[in-house]
Each structure stands twice: as structure tokens, then as C-alpha cells.
Amino acid sequence: MLNNSLVIIDYKMGNLRSVQKAFEKIGCNAIISNDKDIILNAKKLVLPGVGAFKDGMKHLEELDLIETLNKKVLEDKIPILGICLGMQLLSKKSYENGETEGLGWIDAEVIKFEFDNKNLKVPHVGWNEVIFQDEDNLLFSNIENHKDFYFVHSYYFKPHENVTTTTTDYGFEFTSSINKNNIFATQFHPEKSQKNGLQILKNFWES
């Protein structure tokens, strides 16, 4: 069994191939899987995701992966990178289409963007600046402050503990990436953010 590999968790939510391809580009042969044994042997994990929060949690439950992930991340302290929905799922709960409990690894809620200003459209889609709140975070090494990354989301991650590594301004400054011990996550899509996005994946893989 490959025990030094990066595993992209396949929970039937979105752009797995894009994420895998981006890791391949930086020289990491990532495996896409939802097999518990493969996940248990992974050196690093990626929880990607595009789609609705409720479906995301439902699929993780149906695939019976929650216990495995809790063990890997909370007990074995294996590095994990959540991307977009994969970041939001780390929270305690989301208000997307009712209330849904998340994995609960981070004390945070997921809340819908709502603006009175008609120029601020929802979803927040496109390239926006990422502002460092933690200059030395390893995920952002070799990346300049205020670079643009690709976002596409209608809900934002609101932490109630000090985990924010970057913020982004859309009506207000929301948390665009976090780090807590071995847990990393970005609201933007590094796999779709060209050169700087690939650098983030490289930093995660090589750290």
C-alpha cells in the first residue's frame, strides 16, 4: 500500500480531476479515493469540493468516512487541506438551506453573503486579493501579499477562534484561508488560481 501519498477524498462533490491535475503539475501523484484503507495510509489529505454543504456532509456520512477522517486528522495529526466547500465542512455548522452540522474541527459557522449594495453580487465569483494576516504561514511561502486568487462561493466561513491566515475584502473582510495545527484550508481555489495557486499546493505538499 502506498503510504506516502497524497489522497484527494472522493465524496462525489465536484472538481476532483482539476485538483489532481494541479497536484500532478507540481510533481505530486495524487490519488483520488474514498477507500478507507487508502485514506488511512495517506501521508496528506485534500478535501476538495464544489456544491452544497448539506450534500457534502450527507455524502461523507454515506461513504462512512467521518470516523476515518476524525482519526486521521484529529488523532494522527495528518496534514489536510480543505478547499472551498472542503473548508466550509470543517466548521461546526452551516446555514445553507437550513442548518447542517459540519465536521466541527474548527469553531466556525458558514453564513450566506447578504448585501444591500447592489454592486456586490452573490455568488462572490472571480479573482480577488488575498491579504496576509499571518505573514509566516507556510501555505503562503514564496507568494506575495495581495495576490489574486479565484473565488466562487455564496457562503463564507466565520471562525470563532483564532485560525485566520488571510482575509479577502468583499463588502467586508472575510476569512479566506485558515490554519490550525495540521489543518489548512482555503476558501479560494488554488487549483484554478494559476501560478500562485499551484505554489500553494506545492507548499502544502512539500512542507
Next chain:
Amino acid sequence: MLKHRVIPCVLLKDWQLVKSIQFDSFRTIGHPTSTARIYNSRDVDELIVLDIDASLNNEEINTEIITDIADECFMPLTIGGGINSIDDIYKVLKAGADKVSINTKAIQDKEFIKDASSIFGSQCIVCSIDVKKEDNNYKVYSRKDGILNIDPLELALEYEKYGAGEILLTSVDNDGTRNGYDLELLQYIGRQLTIPVIINGGAGLPQDCVKAIQNGADAVAAAYIFHFSQYTPNMIKEELQKNNIAVKYN
């Protein structure tokens, strides 16, 4: 600050990328993979590819080409044309697309937009509206059935209500003419919506893109200008920046 996007929007026909003129005659742009590779190397903000064989001839969506294109794109990729079912969306996303553009199916069945956005999230669902002017009124246009008696603003508002994440708004009259975007159409629709609007059809000069954004577009899509003129996406962005419009500029 959120940047305004400049997006190449090209058509897939007979395994080639093409550009239409008023939805009618087609000029070949090039091979899908090599074109995608060039766009990627030029750091374009996003890419939209519409498979017109699939939409016109009810052909199966060409997931093989989509995979080839997606493999070259480390930027967001929207695929449209011939999307008729939830299963089609799964297929296209699996092939590497990030968003799907839905046109004909959405006109016929608005509940489909609701289902699709609840499964894949609004951010994944782009509703494409083609518009043609008839007796000074804007009407929704269908590649198959011609002009329909539907007001594009009403349709756009319905799509928004049913969970669309973005509107791709194309003026058939301006398509491929290089006479500029239909600014009147933009004013009619763009500012009424709370979801982003991508305007398409007619860009001939970088200044056309400036005007579009000043008139309510969140993003500009184009093809002709990138392939049959001296302007590159970066030159357009330079012009936008000169006019105090925020762009991603590497």
C-alpha cells in the same frame, strides 16, 4: 477588491474551436487543446467553451474533448451546449469543467435550474441567454427555434430566483460584428440582477470592454478580438486599468 474578468468565449464545432458571426457563419480559431494551452499561458481569467454540435444536433456532449481542454486549464473552465440532465452536468464536471452553462433546457424547464443549483451549488450554474432585437424589443433567441416571445429580463430574473449563479448574456445582433457590446441591453438587464452578468458579443476594441463594465457588466466575454485582431487579453486589461476598473493583472 473583486476584479472584473476578461473571458474568452469560444464555440466547439466538428472537433475545432470556432467563432460565429451573428450566430451564423463560423471561422475556425484552432485546435481545442493548443488553444486552451495558449490561453492558460496567457493567464486569462477564465474560459468558456460552448459545444454547439451538442446543442444543435442533440449529440452526446463530447467529454473527450472537454477532458483534453480541462487538462490544459489551471483557470476556471465553463462548459455549455447540450446540457439536458443532471447526469450531463455530472459528466461535464467529472471531465474537468468547473461550471456549466445551460441555455435551451433552462428555457424549457426552470425547475431544472432549481434542481441543478441545489445539487451542485449556484456557483456552478451559469444560465446563458441569447438575445435578438425584434421591432425594437429585446427577445430571447434560440439557436434551434429562432426568436421566442420571451422578455430576456423576465427570464434572467426567473433564473436568478431559481438559483442560477451567473448570467451569460449574448447579443446575437452584435455577435462577431466588432461594433461593441450592446450597452442598451446591458443597462436593461445587468443592473436589475443580484447575480453577476457576463456580457458577450461584439467586442472589437479594448474600449468596448471598458464601456461594458461601466454600463453594468461584471465580466466581459469575447472571441473575435482575441483571435482576429492585434489585441490580447492583457491589452484589454491595461485599458480597463487605465479607466480605474480593477482587473487581475500579472
